[in-house]
Amino acid sequence: MRILGIDPGLQVCGYACIESKAGETTLLEGGVIRTTGSKAIEKRLNQIAEDIDSILDKFKPDVVGVEQLYSHYAHPRTAILMGHARGVILQRCAEAGVEVKSFGATRIKKCITGNGHASKEQMQRTIKTLLGLSAVPEPNDVADAIAAAMCCAEMTRKTGFPLSRE
16 A cells, blocks of 8 residues: 655645555655745645645555644634645645545644654654654654654554555
8 A cells, every 4th residue: 555645834745655565664755845935825836736746646645644734723824824735735636536534633643653742753753763764754744744644554454444556
């Protein structure tokens, strides 16, 4: 099973593709999509759409795990901007015919570390250990995307959700 994890963002959007076979998980690639803050929002969203298309085409995932948005009342504008980016990502996945599973940050953290309130550093160290990486994944956006993909793989195993590569 091939899973693409995405940590949505307008300025920096993390992505990671993992492969899970017989209980063993391998990181194929992780990276970020960066947009230029001085460009108009529609141009930034278009860049995200084009980059997501390229990533979907390159990895041909069975499913995409995306982190849900969390909105703090003190920063509603941030949530709205991230919502634009997340919407574009979901639309590009739908266009490609790839199913999307959404997970809250607390669910992802609990799935990876056993603690729904784990720190970024704890998440990075756990991912490094679980995947046998030589260093912690950086930046945080990549680590969050890896975590979303790993959570999606784990939840798929637990629920027995059938996935096939047709």
